Amino acid sequence: MKITLTFNPSELVGAGFKPALAYWNVARVVVIDVLRACSTITHALSQGCRAIYPFASVRECQERARAMGRDKVLLGGERGGLRIKGFQLGNSPLEYPREVVEGKDVLFTTTNCTKNLNTITRLGKPKEVLICSLLNLPAVAEYLVTKGEDVHLALSGTNGEVSLEDVVCGGMLIHRLVGAYGHTPLSDSARLAHVTYLHYKDNPRQALLDSTHGRRLIGLGMKRDVDFCGRVGVYDLVPRYSKGAVM
Ligand code: 3SL
Numbered sequence: 001m002k003i004t005l006t007f008n009p010s011e012l013v014g015a016g017f018k019p020a021l022a023y024w025n026v027a028r029v030v031v032i033d034v035l036r037a038c039s040t041i042t043h044a045l046s047q048g049c050r051a052i053y054p055f056a057s058v059r060e061c062q063e064r065a066r067a068m069g070r071d072k073v074l075l076g077g078e079r080g081g082l083r084i085k086g087f088q089l090g091n092s093p094l095e096y097p098r099e100v101v102e103g104k105d106v107l108f109t110t111t112n113c114t115k116n117l118n119t120i121t122r123l124g125k126p127k128e129v130l131i132c133s134l135l136n137l138p139a140v141a142e143y144l145v146t147k148g149e150d151v152h153l154a155l156s157g158t159n160g161e162v163s164l165e166d167v168v169c170g171g172m173l174i175h176r177l178v179g180a181y182g183h184t185p186l187s188d189s190a191r192l193a194h195v196t197y198l199h200y201k202d203n204p205r206q207a208l209l210d211s212t213h214g215r216r217l218i219g220l221g222m223k224r225d226v227d228f229c230g231r232v233g234v235y236d237l238v239p240r241y242s243k244g245a246v247m
Helices: 015-024 037-046 058-068 113-123 134-147 164-181 188-200 205-210 212-219 223-229
Strands: 003-006 028-032 051-054 073-079 105-109 128-132 151-155 240-242
Touching (some): 003 164, 028 164, 037 113, 058 073, 058 105, 113 128, 151 188, 164 188, 164 212, 205 212
Parallel strands (some): 028 128
Antiparallel strands (some): 128 240
16 A cells, blocks of 8 residues: 655646556545635535535536526535635534535535635546545545555645645554554655654544644634544545545
């Protein structure tokens, strides 16, 4: 099992990643966005949401809503961390309880994560595309261990920058895979994530509080979201992206 990692979606299309494209089509890709999209997706699915349809842009989301029937779907997501005008839901997991999302399809767009997903699927056809946050990390790790195949961790980052909380989540996943497999070839970026995780090993939640994005969300009055997303292994779920939907 070889493990590679990109810190944000712009690296996926950069020249540096090109040599790995052949490998891309056989790898299992794990998309990570701890604050907050992957946490929100995982939580919504745990609450009985039928499917989440991720879109790169607000316009695509609105067009699909018109095509599917505006009253048949929920629109969710954010720009700048805030709910988009005309959308019923933002990107806070707390806005996705069972009474709101059970049996519903959510059309979803966020600044970084849904663009990351979009880039991944435009680049080719990975074997599987999985969604991981701290909330479901043990379930994802367990699943990957049963497969024992190459994995690429695609962190979402923030506006083209590295996000500490995503790096620590990626590093925690690597730690579990290395623990299960012993010697595992790691790319330098995967090794960096692992080392960063080891720094936060005893208190991974602290990484969310230290991170630029976590502090920004707290500044916007969203401390409850940061606390919610900082919990490890709450859901035994491995959401998959396939044919335009996460289920
Ligand atoms: O960019 C994203 O995908 C979001 O998760 C960022 S935010 O936490 O909603 O600001």
